[in-house]
Amino acid sequence: xxxxxxxxxxxxxxxxxxxxxxxxxxxxxxxxxxxxxxxxxxxxxxxxxxxxxxxxxxxxxxxxxxxxxxxxxxxxxxxxxxxxxxxxxxxxxxx
Numbered sequence: 001x002x003x004x005x006x007x008x009x010x011x012x013x014x015x016x017x018x019x020x021x022x023x024x025x026x027x028x029x030x031x032x033x034x035x036x037x038x039x040x041x042x043x044x045x046x047x048x049x050x051x052x053x054x055x056x057x058x059x060x061x062x063x064x065x066x067x068x069x070x071x072x073x074x075x076x077x078x079x080x081x082x083x084x085x086x087x088x089x090x091x092x093x094x095x
Contacts, residue, residue: 001039003031 005024008031012019019027070076073086082089 001032001035003028003035 008028077083080088
């Protein structure tokens with residue numbers, strides 16, 4: 001794919017970037033080179049390559065999915081300005 005001077009000017013206008021006229025040709029050739037490199041990458045056969053999540057092998061250990069109360073109710077409620085029967089008391093917002 002080739003980028004011409006008019007395309008660079010249009011993209012610059014859309015991005016609200018002021019580009020001097022004497023730099024449009026240089027930027028057009030730079031962008032054309034980048035797009036050619038991307039097209040070259042698209043030609044690489046990656047059909048047998050598994051998607052990479054990390055460069056280091058990470059072994060994930062699964063924990064049991066158990067519902068708990070966290071075991072720290074009193075520590076959490078210690079910061080409450082007002083509480084009642086183990087719950088936060090908040091002002092009514094719906095009447």
